[in-house]
Amino acid sequence: MSITYLEAIREAQYEALRHDPSVFLYGQDIATFGGAFKATKNLSKEFPNRVFDAPISEDAMVGMAIGAAVEGARPIIEMQFADFSSVGFNQIVNQAATLYWRTNVPCPITIRMPSGGTAGSGPFHSQSMEAIYSHYPGLVIVAPATVEDAYWMLLDSVKLNDPVIYCEHKFLYYHLKAEQIGDRELPIGKARIARPGRHATIVTYSAMVHEALRAAEELQLDGYQIEVVDLRSVKPMDTDTILASVARTGRLLALGEAFPWGGVTAEVIARVTSEGFHLLDAPPMRLNSKDTPIPYHPNLWKSHRPTTSTIAAALRRLLRY
Amino acid sequence: MCLVALASPINCVETDLTADFRDQFLLCYQHMLLARVLEEKLGSLYRAGGRIVGGVYLGKGQEAFSAALGVQLRKGKDIYGPLIRDQAGRIAFGEPILDCVRTYLGAVTGPMRGRDGNIHRGRPKEGLLAMISHLGSLLSVVAGGLFARRLAGTLGDSIGATSIGDGGTSTGAFHEALNMAAVEKLPIVVSVANNQYAYSTPNTRQYACENLVDRAVGYGVSGMVVDATDLASCLKAFRAAVAQARSGGGPQMIVGTLLRLAGHGEHDDASYIPDQKRRDPSARDCLQVAEDFARDHGWMSSAELRDFNEEVRRTVDLTISKVSKEPTPDPFKEKWQALSCADLVEGQHEA
Structure with missing residues (x-):
């Protein structure tokens, strides 16, 4: 059931x-x-x-x-x-x-x-x-x-x-x-490590957590261990958990399905660069939807939002730096 | 439910003048005079500069219409959402003028503690909602309060009341909320003060129906028009509307015709109102009309009026003097906390 x-x-x-x-x-x-x-x-x-x-x-x-x-x-x-x-x-x-x-x-x-x-x-x-x-x-x-x-x-x-x-x-x-609803583990305001890793961190939320997890699987085939942080609460944002993850990996990809200008991913990067600049081994990256209204046809829609393959490509660029 | 939207104004006649009516009339007059004197004082403080930051918004000319509704309400039982020109209605409802002066002067002792000012004040837990600047937005909030009480079984014969102007009726928020209140058949009285100008915009650029009350039937609510310069007629209209609302008649709309006898705020000289308009019957000063009415009916002598006037001025002066000595907010003591749950307030993320 x-x-x-x-x-x-x-x-x-x-x-x-x-x-x-x-x-x-x-x-x-x-x-x-x-x-x-x-x-x-x-x-x-x-x-x-x-x-x-x-x-x-x-x-x-x-x-x-x-x-x-x-x-x-x-x-x-x-x-x-x-x-x-x-x-x-x-x-x-x-x-x-x-x-x-x-x-x-x-x-x-x-x-x-x-x-x-x-x-x-x-x-x-x-x-x-x-x-x-x-x-x-x-x-x-x-x-x-x-x-x-x-x-x-x-x-x-x-x-x-x-x-x-x-x-x-x-x-x-x-x-x-x-299978069933598990126990309540975290309160509002706390982020969750959805997958531990040590080569790069993806900070994301909502449906993009699952795209990020699939991209992390893909990168594992190349020997990379990608950490995925699920924000859960966008505001308040659990900056401590994000910084601790970046401290472990040294690399950050902020990922969101929303429009690119400003927004949650920009906030994540602003916080990490201002409070954890010294933790970064590479410039932090952002991946969002394209800066257009959201298209109707599936061919366009799939290319408008981040997908497992575009996330994996972004991760590879991040890891090559 | 039989809906009536009367385009011909409600008029007070001699048979309406019961002892109870007279008492309420005199009470209203006192509230109106206190509001007028208080607001004149706030206006002069504004013009003198320094004491009041931001604007000062007067209800001059609208006191009768405002007080006639406020005086029907029972503090602690009814929900009142006054708007910008409702000083008289607020006093009638039972808001102490201390709350007004403290909010204008930004005193931390006031209900808004310097966080909001002037007419943006209230005590929601006491049924007095604090307006926001976005017109039409308060009607749904009043409706929500009544809705919750009905769900909880605590509504009884309490009602809600709120005010709007001719301009505010053009907002989507007002339309949505009045339609919703009508769908829910909530006991709510909506007073529409048609003062003919929304800031500077005349009625001809605001709506195309013959009279704003024509809209009432479209919403499925009862409507009445009243000469809002005439306290006696305002009282008759609001007494009827409130009784209807209390006894299950659903939302009631009262449109009052008048002219704002001040600018939109004290920064505005209202030069856009033509001289001819100022000679119109709608430009009568409701305070003078009420005073004449009371004197003509032998309800108050000239000596009593004079004594009362002096007492009101003394009260206002003492209140302003008291509040002037009270502390204003200290940014270093401010908690800067927009959430009630302190554990969810983010720290200052500074570089």
Whole structure:
């Protein structure tokens, strides 16, 4: 009996609803229909009057969650796609992110964002928004890469007294399976060594962890041991774990599926070069998507995002330096 | 539910003037006068320079419309999301003027502790939300508070109320939130102060419907129009709207017609408002109208009005003098922490 990444997200919401009467779910098509991806399947049946369909109004959905949080609720908002959170951007960055700082009242809301690309999804159903939200103070941004993290980090997000942007990767929904959900190992804010190594470090998160692991396998055939750091939390970023890894390997590839300008990979490199410059044996490298909107056709899409082969090629350049 | 959006203004008539109405009228008048005197003082502090950094935003001309809603609300039970020109409504709701002065002067003793200023203040846990500058954004937050209470079974007959201007009704946030509040049939009163100018932009460049209240039916909410310079009519309208909301009538929209008797802020001389417009009935000063009404009905003598005026000025002066001696924020004592979970705050990553 195995469980997928998507089922883990559903199970986590089931547990959150079961354990805490102040939790409710609000989002488009999430009640009877069970969500566009079925992440809330049957939850409205199991928890009547706790799971609600929302109008197509991302701004109002987030604003509503903030008001509810002030009154002691712990809402989980489902954005149908992370892309559409740009319509709720105002409430997220101006209202949710500033509430505690301005008024001393915490804002415990969780916004689930089905993120990242899948073949055929095109420019408006494929975006990764973690860098945009990380730029704003007052938000916590997580991007689980495993079934366990999808489960435990969602439960942790709901318990957290601050607004959490929970970036769940659509590519992993069905592709990623585990035999069972293991124990909770790390809290939000701590990175994980997904694969130990000593010749180079890849720092990445979300679906790219799996591409990185495959590239590391490939390089192993050439005798290289590549360490893969899964950030888990984009913000706060576990700089200590990143620096410790670079100290072991001397080489860094920062990898992300998001657009290349600025962003998480740039932040990783900024931190390593400013705090761990002396640890580096080679200039740190970055690999992101191309700097265009995300294409529709699979031929273009596969070339737009980093893949096992482009990551392996980047690693070889890094190791040759 | 039978929806009514009345384009002809609600008018107060003699039979409305019960003893209870009179008491509420006089209470409103007191709140209005306190707001006016306080804001005049803040305006002069701003013009003198030094004491107030940033802007000063006055509700001059909007006090009747604002207070008439605020006075219907019960602090500790209802949720109020006031906007930029709601000093009178805030006082009516029960916000002490100390909170106002402390926020304008940036005192650490105030609710915003120098982290935010002027009209961006509130005490959310007491039902008084702190507006952000993005217009229309507060309506969904008020709705969310009511929604959560309904889920928790604690809603009772509490309501939410929030304000917006003619310009704010053009935002997507306002549209989304009012539609959502209507879908959820939440007990919420939305006051729309149509002061005819959004900063400098006249109504003709803001919306194309005949009257803003025409939109109410489109949202599925009840609507009323009122001459917002007339406190008695404002009271009649808000008493009716609040009663409707409390008894399950869903969202209520009240559009008040008036003219802002100040600039957008004290930095703005409002030279874009033509002289002719200033002679329009909508340009009447609601404070004077209320004072005349109270005197004409024998509810307050000239001597009482004079005494009260003096008392209000004394209160304002004492408050400003008290706050002036209070500490302003010290950047070295500031925690610089935007998250409530201290363990998730990143250290300063400096080279």
